[in-house]
Amino acid sequence: MRPASSLATGQSFDPALRGYIIHYHVGEANHCPSCGxxxxxxxxxxxxxxxxxxxxxxxxxxxxGACARFVRTHAPAQPVGGGGPTIA
Incomplete structure (x- = not known):
């Protein structure tokens, strides 16, 4: 009996769970996995x-990815340069 695929059981397919993902490496000789x-x-x-x-x-x-990445810090921003002129 064949094991049920992850798509048949309603789980999403994640190739990273298989342990091997092909990437294009900049500056190296990259051969296509389909045609060579x-x-x-x-x-x-x-x-x-x-x-x-x-x-x-x-x-x-x-x-x-294509969506923006937001970084939230818990400390408020500090002014640079020791502050400016104050108006009284």
């Missing part, structure tokens, strides 16, 4: 094979 060629169209987030159009995420952009 090494001509790429590189964008800001993805690289696409120029022959078979296989898309790979860039290695240096892991964890950065």
């Amino acid at each position: 060629r090494s001509q790429w169209l590189v964008g800001r987030i993805m690289a696409e094979c120029a022959y078979c159009e296989t898309a790979l995420p860039l290695e240096n952009n892991r964890g950065v």
Whole structure:
């Protein structure tokens, strides 16, 4: 009997759980996992094979998606330079 796939059980598919994710590495020789060629169209987030159009995420952009990242600090901002003139 075949095991039920994660899609059949209602769970979302996450290839990171399989332990191996192919990334495009900037500055290295990258061969396409589909066709084996090494001509790429590189964008800001993805690289696409120029022959078979296989898309790979860039290695240096892991964890950065299309949505804005907000950083909240708990300390209020301090003025720089010792303060300015005061009006009395």
